[in-house]
Amino acid sequence: MQTITKPLDVLIIGAGLSGVGTACHIAREFPNKTIALIERRKTLGGTWDLFRYPGIRSDSDMASFGYGFKPWLSSKVLADGPAIRDYVIETAKEFKLYEKTHFGLQTQTANWSSEDKLWTLVTRNEDSGEEQVFTCRYLISCTGYFNHDYGYRPEFPGxxxxxxxxxxxxxxxxxxxxxxxxxxxxxxxxxxxxxxxxxxxxxxxxxxxxxxxxxxxxxxxKDKVSDALGKFLPGSVVFKLARGRNIAIQRALYISCRRWPNAMRKFLLSQVEKQIGxxxxxxxxxxxxxxxxxxxxxxxxxxxxxxxxxxxxxxxxxxxxxxxxxxxxxxxxxxxxxxxxxxATGLTLQMLGGMAISVDGEARPLNEQMVYKGLLIENIPNLAWVFGYTNAPWTLKADLAGRYLCRLFKHMEAEDKTVAMPVSAPGIALDVGIVDSLQSGYVQRAKDIMPRQGKQAPWQVTMHYGKDKAMLLKDAVADEALRMH
The missing domain is CATH 3.50.50.60 (FAD/NAD(P)-binding domain)
Structure with missing residues (x-):
């Protein structure tokens, strides 16, 4: 067993879009913090390295699916998988994170020690079978939401x-x-x-x-508006305008579908009818x-x-x-x-990359805890769980999460605190998972493994970019639900 003896300040599991984006925020705001990423695959990119089927692409526009701090300058709205993977790698290298990534390691267990105020994470090298142990002060899971080993495939008769x-x-x-x-x-x-x-x-x-x-x-x-603006405006400005515009359009579309479902149904079907004749x-x-x-x-x-x-x-x-x-x-x-x-029958959902979480040796299953501000987990110290939007580009939420964590770390440093853990009040919890409203088969099959949510903020998961932006970036870091010492 190989042990990384010196505790890291921050350890991030997963080096896809979310993991690299979160690491970039922290590396930029805290240049003196020791950071490492653990990635099961042999390169960066996560989902965009795993999936290799013909035509693999984003299903969200890249102006809002990409990083707010790293402009996507192509006028192509939906990018293919290899382009997204290259974008993640390029970003990681710019922020000097590539060399801080440990590849080929599958996470096994993570245990928080209240006495040491440290996480101990056990990983396994998939090539050699060797265990490697990491310790860290703050653990961030950016593992996505599905099992990378296999998708969902029903058994078909005959x-x-x-x-x-x-x-x-x-x-x-x-x-x-x-x-x-x-x-x-x-x-x-x-x-x-x-x-x-x-x-x-x-x-x-x-x-x-x-x-x-x-x-x-x-x-x-093809983003013709951005192409036109690009003739007389800098690329970074064009990107910012496109990002803001697209976020607003996506939100308006979602709200319209929820508020006026019958009218939007007619609209969506009429668009198809025009296309197919x-x-x-x-x-x-x-x-x-x-x-x-x-x-x-x-x-x-x-x-x-x-x-x-x-x-x-x-x-x-x-x-x-x-x-x-x-x-x-x-x-x-x-x-x-x-x-x-x-x-093409869907995914098999999995939380934390299959890793088992415990506190002082006592198991803390994710589905028995509520999620705080859509990011931290009830009754688990110094752990962030990055889970993106289901009704908007995933990385919009991941970007807010990275920025919030920087606010949290600054607050903890200013107050001389080393541990932060959300604790709920009695009667807040609901027996509702964070994505139960979605009817997709792969979500419904796995709703029992998802964290729960509460009746009200900060325990309610809204899947609303505007509300989350205010809560994570504007509201005070300290509140009665977040215990720090």
Whole structure:
């Protein structure tokens, strides 16, 4: 066992967009603090290094999905996975964080010692099997929300009879040749609507098979407004304007869907109808639920609709009866022949990267605690848990989290405090998870592993950028719920 004996001031788990962004804030505000990042993969980027399926891209515009302190200067609105990974790496190197990252380590356990006022984190090197132990004064989890080892894939009746390949996008084979193959993609979410147009040109035919439709919204993939402004304004100013504009538009869209669901449903469906015309049945794009009961699926430049209209792709709304040797037999009796079946059936949620948390040797399961200000965890000292938005770009919340932590650290230094732990008052807790309002299958399957929330601030999770901005950046750091000593 190798032990890193000198305690770090801050240890961050996860070196994706959230982890690197949080580290950048702290490194900039506290140049004398010792910081390290732990990353299970062999490079930076997290999600954007893990997923390698065709067309992998952001589903939020990069002006608001990227870092506020690191302008995304391309006029391309939705960026592909490799571009986002390069952006994360470039940012980390600018802030001298690449050399502070320990790669290839899977976190196992973390225990807080009240006597030592330190976290002890046990990790395992996945190549050698060797354990490495880190100690730190403050621990920050930026591990995202899903299991990186496997996605969610139901067992399909008769799948052992299928003679072709069955693939989950999370484990995409690097050498997969789908040229002139018949492909069926099972799913209707962001991954499915990305795969269909990305693969359509090469395949013989590709079909998206969905049990029920999602709301699909076409978005121009070139920011013409920023392009025009860029002719006479500095790039940093153009980026700031685009970021503010896009955040406002996203928020307005979400609020409108919640406030006027029937009107917004008509609007969203009319946009699709204009794109597909009379040749494609609108039932494939007419969900049974209201807008934003699940996330909207964004398609750049309407590429999904173009693929369908080209004849190289099609869409089926039906239930699977069973797999056959040749493909999939539907409940309607129709058989979809396939050489490759892609199960774009969602993620398996996981908190803290699967790490077990304890305080003085006593387990502190995350789902038994409430979340304070959407960031700190009840009854666990010196721990931050960065969880982004479900109704806006994930990194908007991560950015606020990093800035709040800098405020917290400054306050603790000024007050000569070393430990901060949220403690709730009796009667505050609700038996409600922080994302229970979303109806997406992968969320509902895992709602019991999520932290709980309370009836009121600071224990209520609003998923509201404006309210969070005020709470995390303007409200006083010290309050009766945050115990410091």
């Amino acid at each position: 799948e052992e009879n299928f003679k072709g390949q069955i693939i989950h996008p999370q484990q995409w084979p690097e050498d997969l040749d789908y040229s002139n193959k018949r492909v069926v993609v099972i799913g209707s979410g962001a991954t499915a609507v990305t795969l269909l147009p990305a693969m359509a040109e090469k395949v013989s035919h590709i079909t998206m098979l969905q049990r029920s439709p999602s709301y699909v919204f076409a978005l121009p993939n 009379p040749d494609i049945d609108m039932r494939h794009f007419t969900p049974k639920y209201m807008p934003w009961d699940e996330r909207l699926c964004v398609v750049p430049d309407g590429d999904l609709f173009k693929a369908l209209l080209s004849g190289k792709a099609s869409i089926e709304t039906d239930h699977i009866d069973r797999f056959t040797e040749k493909g999939i037999l539907l409940k309607s009796g129709k058989e979809l022949e396939a050489d490759i079946i892609i199960s």
